[in-house]
Amino acid sequence: MIWNYGLTLSVIPKSTYLRGKFLKGFLAILLLMGTYSTALAHAVQVAYVVLPNGFIRVYIEHWHGNQTIESLAHNGMSVTTTVGTESITQQLNPNGAVNDTQWDNLPGAGSNIVILKRGPSANLYQDWAYYDFPPAMCNVPLIITLNGGVSVVLSQETNQFWPLTISGTFSDTAPPSITPPTPPTATVLCGVSGSVVNFSATAFDNCTSNPAIVYSKNPGSFFPIGTTMVTASSTDDNGNRSQVSFPVTVSTNDLTPPVLNLPAIIVSNNDAGLCGAKVTYNTLATDNCSSVSITQLSGLPSGAIFPVGITTNTFKATDASGNWAEASFEIIVKDAEAPQVSALASISGSCSVNIVKAPTATDKCEGPIIGKTTDKLVFTEQGTFTINWTFADSKGNTSTAIQKIIVKDTESPILPTLPNIVGVCSATAPVAVATDRCRGTIEGSTTDPLTYSSPGVHIINWKFDDGQGNISTAKQYVILKDTTVPKVETRDVVLHLNDNGTATLTEDQINNGSSDNCKITAYWLDKKYFDTSNIGMNTVTFGVTDANGNYASKTATVTVLNKSSALSSYPNPFSDQATVSLTLMTDEENINLDLYDSNGAKVKRIYAGALKANKNSFFSLDGSDLKGGIYFLRLTTSKELVNFKVVVSK
Structure with a gap:
């Protein structure tokens, strides 16, 4: 049972406590100034609140930092509790710990928290231990005395902080608890209007012994047939009141089911324009004791449209005592209407x-x-x-x-789907044909030519005549258009810079026999002019455009060599053997001529030693052991580094 309490606060002198005299009907707060004194004093604030379940929760603020239940296990308080005339003193561990929390936000505190004592350091640390003390018995005085901490954690901050006492008498505010009887019932014979019904509820109160029960309708009263709600209430000696309600049911002992009176079989033709007929009927039911309710379980209600065929209508009659009977009858609707046909189109x-x-x-x-x-x-x-x-x-x-x-033949020949005749320079269209449902295949006739040799789009107008005056016409397009792009062929070129450090590339140097199915009208290069910044291999794009605007392009490699040295190889591309040509512009005591692959790895050395300037030197390059791909000849002298790309074709 949860107790409710009334609470009144007051301060009483220490001598009154010592004589054991208490004030009843209120909770007095007694602050006793003890004589304890300690060098290490760490309890700085005390507060309390009465919880909803009647327990008294006491909060103690300390300055020992964040604590837990475990760390407070041996750092509790000496507490004396007095219930009535019996007292006991114990060393109690706290029931909980709360850290970093203001006094007005403590768990369970709410707006009813009461501050009992504050020291100079109150509210500086906001770390708390708390105790939960159970309530006393009804109207019995309770005194809780906090004697002092058993360790420095909860010992006093200043002299005369402990002991601190909470005392008071708790009054009863809880109403009695009422247990209603099992819902009473009674059964009477048919024709009787009700019955006397007896019942009894019980009441229990935490303070008042055997509280009285008052009923809205007393046991032994006459109750009519049906259900009557009865309210039982009880008030204890302190004016606390409670009530409960329960049903009292009186029923009739009627075991005879009602009798249903239903129509015989009903037969009807369908209504005009409907696949069914509207049928009405009546249903009746009688009972020996009470009124009867009729419920349709299947079928359709009276006045509904019943479909062609047999519909079974089932009804259930139920009297006030729950006795019931079922019965059925059939409604037969016949299809007597002929199919409706509209005037048929020719x-x-x-x-x-x-x-x-x-x-x-x-x-x-x-x-x-x-x-x-x-x-x-x-x-x-x-x-x-x-x-x-x-x-x-x-x-x-x-x-x-x-x-x-x-x-009657009124149809023109079926138009054929004539394809476009597409040619490059010239094209000839075959004679077009159409299909006629009566004559079969019909050849078309036209006054337009069938052969064309000039570029553009030409139209042939075809006429298809079935001989019955039915004529169809169609157009066919002859399109002369060169859609083939030129075939571009290029070759790699080596350019030597002139005395000014420049070189010019022409289309003829790159063109290697490019062709077109009709006629080439233009060549172009994306780069024609080179200088010292282009020394080495350069990729250029060579483009070809034909007379019809078709365009194609291909790249080639242009190797630009400085005037100082000339390095080349031929044939290029090659398969097994090639000749490397080298001309130095200055005498060199030690040169290296090597072959590198496209990954920058040296494959072989071709020559190492001295060479004279302006002398053409030739070296054999054996490619029989090389895989197909791109390689680079590299000349290294004391003054320059020259590369030349060669292609091995396998």
Whole structure:
């Protein structure tokens, strides 16, 4: 049970406590000034609050930093508790620790926290230990005396801080607890209006012994048939009141089910335009004891549209005692309406008519009804014919209709899909043909030429005549256009800078027999002029444009050599053997001529030693042991470094 308490605060003198005299009906706060004195004093503030469950929580601020339950296990307090006339003194460990928290934000404190004592260092550290003391018995005085800390952690900060006493008497504010009876019931015979019902509830109170119970309708009263809610209330000696409610039920001992009176079988034709009929009927039920409620379990209600076929309507009758009976009857709706057919449209054909899909009529119950006939369905002669159609549903209801068939050639030849005739310099179109449903294939005629040799787009106007006055026309396009790009062929070139340090590249030097299926009209290079900044290998793009604007390009390597030395190799590309040509511009005592691969790794040395200036020197380059790819000849002298690209083709 959770206790509720009333609380009044007061301060009483120390002598009153020592004589054991207490004030009843309030909680007095007694601050006793003790005689303890210690050099290491660390309790700086004390507060308390009464928790909702009646426990008294006492908070003690200290300056020993953050603590836990474990670290406070041997750093508690000496506490004396007095309940009535019995006292006990114990060394108690705190129930909890709170760190870095202001006094008005402590757990459980709220707005009801009371400050009992503050020392000079209060609120500086905000580290707390707290105790939870259980409430005393009803109206019994309780005194809690904090004698002092058992260690420096909770010892006093200043003299006369401890002891500190909380005393008071807790009053009862909790109402009695009422246990209602198991919901009482009674059964009476049919025709009786109610019954006397007895019952009893119990009440318990924490202070008042056997509190009295008052009922909104007393036990032994007469209760009518049905359910009556009864309220039981109880008030203790301190004016605390509680109440509960419970049902009292009186039922009739009726075991006879009601009797249903339903129609016999109802038969009806469908309503016009509906696959069903509106049917009304009445249902009745009687009972020997009480009124009866009727519930439809299946079927359709009276006045509804019942579909063609059999609908079973099932009803349930229930009396006030829960007795029930079920019964059923059938409503049969017959389909008596013939299929509805609209006027059939005439069918015309040019050469023939072949009926592959029969017309349909609409039946409200069965949906589309496909027509049937004994007349022929294929007509190949010119003229007008009739077909007699019959439409019958599955119930034997039939309708008839006549359809007219007209055979007459009124169709023009079917236009062919004529492809574009595409040529480069000239093109000739074949004679176009069309298809006619009656004559078959028809050749087209035109006054336009069929052969063209000038560039551009030309139109041939075709005419297709089936001989029956039906003519179709179509256009065909002849397009002369060169769409083939030129074939570009290039060769690598070695340029030597002149005395001014420049060199010029021409298209003829790069062109290696480029061609076009028609005519080349322009050549171009993306770079023609070179100087000392281009010494070495350079990639240039050589472009070719034909008369129709088709363009293609290809790259080539232009090796620019300084006037000082000339290094080359031929043939280039080569497969097995090549000749390296070298001309130095100054005498050299020690040169190196090496071959490197495209990754910069030296493959072999071709020559090492002295050479005279302005003398053409030739060296054999054996490529039989080389893989296909790009390599570089590298000349290293005391004054320069010259590279030349060679290609090994395997």
